[in-house]
Amino acid sequence: MKTLTMLTLCMLTALPCLSAFARQTNQAPVVSNVHATLNSQARIVTVTYDLSDAEQDTMRVFFRASNDSGKTFLVPVDSLHGDVGYPVRSGVQKQIRWYYPANLAGPALPNAAWQIRIIADDLRPIDIKQLVDQVDSVRLRRDVAFIQGIRHRTAGLAHLEAVKDSIEKRFLGSKLRTWRQPFVCDNYQAANIVGRQSGFTDECTTYIIDGHFDSVEGSPGADDNASGVAGLLESVRILSRYHFKNTIKFISFDLEETVNGTGLNGSKQHVASCIPSSEKIAGVINYEMIGYCTNDTGSQIIPYGFSMLFPAAVESVRAQNARGNFVGCNANVASGPLRDAFATSSRLYVPELRVITLTVPGNGQIAPDLRRSDHAPFWDAGYQALMLADGANLRNLNWHKISDTLETLNFTFMANVVKAAIATVATLAGLQHSGFAVSESFSIPVVSAMTVQSELPEKFALERNYPNPFNPSTTISYQLSAVSLVTLKVFDLHGREVAILVNETLPAGRYKLTWDASNMPSGVYFCRLKAGSFSATEKLILVK
Numbered sequence: 001m002k003t004l005t006m007l008t009l010c011m012l013t014a015l016p017c018l019s020a021f022a023r024q025t026n027q028a029p030v031v032s033n034v035h036a037t038l039n040s041q042a043r044i045v046t047v048t049y050d051l052s053d054a055e056q057d058t059m060r061v062f063f064r065a066s067n068d069s070g071k072t073f074l075v076p077v078d079s080l081h082g083d084v085g086y087p088v089r090s091g092v093q094k095q096i097r098w099y100y101p102a103n104l105a106g107p108a109l110p111n112a113a114w115q116i117r118i119i120a121d122d123l124r125p126i127d128i129k130q131l132v133d134q135v136d137s138v139r140l141r142r143d144v145a146f147i148q149g150i151r152h153r154t155a156g157l158a159h160l161e162a163v164k165d166s167i168e169k170r171f172l173g174s175k176l177r178t179w180r181q182p183f184v185c186d187n188y189q190a191a192n193i194v195g196r197q198s199g200f201t202d203e204c205t206t207y208i209i210d211g212h213f214d215s216v217e218g219s220p221g222a223d224d225n226a227s228g229v230a231g232l233l234e235s236v237r238i239l240s241r242y243h244f245k246n247t248i249k250f251i252s253f254d255l256e257e258t259v260n261g262t263g264l265n266g267s268k269q270h271v272a273s274c275i276p277s278s279e280k281i282a283g284v285i286n287y288e289m290i291g292y293c294t295n296d297t298g299s300q301i302i303p304y305g306f307s308m309l310f311p312a313a314v315e316s317v318r319a320q321n322a323r324g325n326f327v328g329c330n331a332n333v334a335s336g337p338l339r340d341a342f343a344t345s346s347r348l349y350v351p352e353l354r355v356i357t358l359t360v361p362g363n364g365q366i367a368p369d370l371r372r373s374d375h376a377p378f379w380d381a382g383y384q385a386l387m388l389a390d391g392a393n394l395r396n397l398n399w400h401k402i403s404d405t406l407e408t409l410n411f412t413f414m415a416n417v418v419k420a421a422i423a424t425v426a427t428l429a430g431l432q433h434s435g436f437a438v439s440e441s442f443s444i445p446v447v448s449a450m451t452v453q454s455e456l457p458e459k460f461a462l463e464r465n466y467p468n469p470f471n472p473s474t475t476i477s478y479q480l481s482a483v484s485l486v487t488l489k490v491f492d493l494h495g496r497e498v499a500i501l502v503n504e505t506l507p508a509g510r511y512k513l514t515w516d517a518s519n520m521p522s523g524v525y526f527c528r529l530k531a532g533s534f535s536a537t538e539k540l541i542l543v544k
Helices: 002-025 128-132 137-147 157-173 222-239 265-273 311-319 333-349 376-380 411-428 449-455
Strands: 030-039 044-052 059-066 080-082 085-088 091-099 115-121 177-185 188-197 202-210 246-252 280-288 327-332 355-360 385-389 434-438 473-480 484-492 497-506 509-516 523-531 534-542
Touching: 030 115, 044 059, 044 115, 059 091, 080 509, 091 509, 128 333, 128 411, 137 157, 137 222, 137 411, 157 177, 157 188, 157 222, 157 246, 177 265, 188 265, 202 222, 202 411, 222 246, 222 280, 222 411, 265 376, 280 333, 280 411, 311 355, 327 333, 327 411, 333 355, 333 385, 333 411, 376 385, 473 484, 473 523, 497 509
Parallel strands: 030 434, 202 246, 202 280, 280 385, 327 355
Antiparallel strands: 030 044, 044 091, 059 085, 059 115, 080 091, 115 434, 177 188, 188 246, 327 385, 473 509, 484 497, 484 523, 523 534
16 A cells, blocks of 8 residues: 555655656747758859757748848748648758749849748747746836836936936847837937847738837826836747737837927927838837726726717716726727737636727727827838727826826736737737748849849740659749749649649749659559640659
């Protein structure tokens, strides 16, 4: 009996260790030893890499190219062959060949430093709750304690600059690509602080989380808006540890507060001149005062006219005796999908957070109280954006006063707002269980426009595959004399479609790909190329 008891005790004692081991073995794929070799004469970049996965999962592998020293990986990469796509399994010396078009390294890209990034996703889900549970109210309090203090261009310039420096260091410490967007306003050298976490598989699509760091002249601004900056920094700390399909940008805006009768200066500057053409902003979450919460009856003021504009929301507030115990999720009609995503994430992951949604028509001109922060310029530019707010002066009587201090804030409430925002962005941006590695830099020789033109094909053509007969794979080559919508399909003797090799718009150039017929029976097949009005067919003979 004693032996059995001891054995049982040992097993029970080991359970936490076993559980921890199980968690540890659910590791992301590891990509390593990425090397790129250029054959400029054939216009081929050959990339080799090693790939391992602790669970031996089948993976999806992505190939991305950068021509700006790894700042972005946005170069189009068609005509790939090898260990790319799905399925790919663990192994060493995996190989991908990229057949790049002749006009890729044209005059617009002199002396470009190229890099290749290989991403492997084992398609395992990541529980959003893992992210939510990491939000730390103690860290939020500590950050607000540092940030609070007059942060004004004339009345508190020293602390304003110290906060800027601190935000920048935190972004850099989280390995975000970080920079300042300078602008001048009223003889003040202003700057937005931007941190970019690039998406791995759809880098252009971008979600933004922001919060302004300045305060008014006479207030330490703990709620307005040290709370928002603390929420932004906590979002950076957590989200930067993970990989996402889409890009996430973190922005702390300067001069949100009014200067000479005009506010939102930093966000206006960003929207007007700092969004690159490649960036597709899919949603913006703006932290604007997220720290004040109270259960006192009558503490929430309802502005005149809101009963007519937002009857359901006002009724919900009045049903709890106008307690200021909720976060406002303020959207315009065009931001409906983002609003719904936030509401769903809040309900799923932070059910204790009370959310009241206000959806204003147009861009909010009918309700100016809902335009009083950095989301408004994004609305005006046609982007989806939310303002998460505790109501400012409609609830917090310390607003813009010397009494707006840390001691008046509720950090449990603030943490819940941040949890909901993190869950929303993590869901929308496409959380990935992936690993990656980047090649060393290399150069693709600059090709003159005249040379590019001479190398472009003069006609459309589908060449004979080689080898033919083949077993089990064969190389198919074709050329395009103009940009075209291209389909390249394989049919059997009965005219049944058995493979789609290409179905996309391609630039003029010469292309090669390999058809692997390992899963097909021996026989005669036909490869048909269609490009615009051009059509050609070649016979393929598979002999096993």
